[in-house]
Amino acid sequence: MAAKKKKVEPINIYTCNICGKKFSTKKSLPMHLRMAHGFPAKEASGDDKYTVRPVPDMQAERTPQPIIEKENNSKEQNVAPLERLVEKIVPATTLPTLSLVTPEIIQKEEIIEVVPMEIETISQSINLEKESKEMDKQEIAELIAVGVKNGLREQLLQIETEKAKQVEKEEAQKRAQVKAQGFKNVINGITQSINDMNKVIKPIEENIKRTVEEAMAGTQADLTALKERLPNNFCTSYPDLCARMSNMEKVMKEQAVLEANPEIRAKKDFNCPTCRKSYIDESKNHIDEIIGDDAGLLKQIKDKYNLTVAPKPSILSPKPKVTF
Structure with a gap:
């Protein structure tokens, strides 16, 4: 089968x-x-x-x-x-x-x-x-x-890239810190130099001021001699001292005028030129012709020497000291 x-x-x-x-x-x-x-x-x-x-x-x-x-x-x-x-x-x-x-x-x-x-x-x-x-x-x-x-x-690769960026950032920060420290050191050096210069200049300024004060306390000859010894830029460097010295010189000249012209002192009706302007025409040696239009100084002289009344005989003795 x-x-x-x-x-x-x-x-x-x-x-x-x-x-x-x-x-x-x-x-x-x-x-x-x-x-x-x-x-x-x-x-x-x-x-x-x-x-x-x-x-x-x-x-x-x-x-x-x-x-x-x-x-x-x-x-x-x-x-x-x-x-x-x-x-x-x-x-x-x-x-x-x-x-x-x-x-x-x-x-x-x-x-x-x-x-x-x-x-x-x-x-x-x-x-x-x-x-x-x-x-x-x-x-x-x-x-x-x-x-x-x-x-x-x-x-x-991404980790390495991030690490490289971080290292570069840290280096940039370090460079910036070094640069800032360098600038700071330069500024500190300049400041120290200025301080050192001030230590030297300040005594010189004090000496000049003291000399000017002594000269202004003396005679007109002392003041003139001092001006001749001062540098040309004195008024630029010390404008306040220069102004005071100029005013003092004017006062000293005014005193000399008063001493040379006793009739001015004897005139009872003497007054400021702004009050008696006609008086300027009568006197050639008026103080206004010497010191100019300084109204403040004229008022100071008027008050100091009492020129509106008959002056005392001892007005010039002792010598007055003008302060500002």
Whole structure:
């Protein structure tokens, strides 16, 4: 009784043309070419990189052959056609000639032993498929590892960049501090120099003031001699002292006029030129002609010497001292 026929779907085997490795799925080939042989993604999908060969169908229909009666009347199994059966067991390309295979070799037992070969081939195909899936997992893991590595590299690069910026900022701050300290030192040096100059100049100024005060307390000759000794820029440097000295000189000249013209002192109706302007026309040696239009000084002289009334005989003795 013939056994039940089991239909097996044909399975293709994809062989790498470079290393000969076999795969059960076509999508495993590009992955293998990129990982193992370094092909770019575009070239790894080319059809010239692999060979497709179907797995032999070992469950082909077997038809019982008629018993041929030989001359010696013995019954033997005749398997036909011979070429077809041999190609199913062994690829024809591996046999040098078909004449080496005789009917005696191909017996029933030999055909039965072919079934484990078919199972082994199917198992190998299943293993190839598992290997392909493992390769997919391995490639994904490698891609993840590469991505993590690239991410870490970018993080390290960013950290190094931030560190370089921080170092540059600190160096700029240090340079600014050094520059500011330099400016501060220069300012302190200038201030110290000014203080040192003031220590030298102040005694000189005090000496000049004291000399002027002494000269103003003396005679007109002393004051004139002092003016000749003073520098040209004295009035610019010491305007207050210069004004006081000029006023003192005018007072001294007025005193000299009073001493030289006793009639001026004896005149009872003497008054300020602003009050008695006609008096200026009557006297050529009036004090207004000497000291000018300084009304304040005229009032001071008038009050000091009491020129609105008859002066006392001792008005010029002792010599009055005018203060401002």
